[in-house]
Amino acid sequence: MKNFFRKVGRFFKRNAYALAVCGCVVLVLTMVSITAASLINSSNQQSENPPVNSDQNIPSVPSDSSEVIVFGLPIADANVSKSYAEDHLLEDLTIGGWQTHQGIDFKASAGTSVVAVYDGVVESVENSMMDGLVVTIRHANNLKSVYRCLDTDAMVQANDKVTKGQEIGKVSTNLTEKGDGAHLHFELLENDKLIDPTPYFDENGK
């Protein structure tokens, strides 16, 4: 047994230098891995913080998807002359025959005020040969309301902040729905896809 301990002792004496180097290497590796782990941790924490919008000049709409949105009517006391019809056909008085209708038509005489259905920011104002003046407003919850068949006298411009009930244009006629006479063709987009706007109007809406 003594012999064994002597052998071990001799081993350590002979290899003291190599053992010391090994010990140092293990120590350095441990420290490097601890530092790396804490760096990864801190960068994770940083990415959890949302980026701060430093540009205050461009109006933005709240991105809170939990906002409860109830539209006001785009035209006061207007009647719906054609409802939303994505999966069934309605008679098309302009080109004849039967077509889907991915919007709501509000019948009103030419020159009647059209108002924003909800708070938002004007995304675009376009003059289209077929659709007349087209105003698109961006709202919270990734919604956009589109007002077609407006008079060409624009009352708002892109990046204007608008509030629910604010006048944005006047009813006119257009070529796309010429057969329907003067009216507003109202559309709603969610994530840039047309959807049925009907559920967004309150019980008093039509």
Ligand SMILES: [Zn+2]
């Ligand atoms: Zn229409």
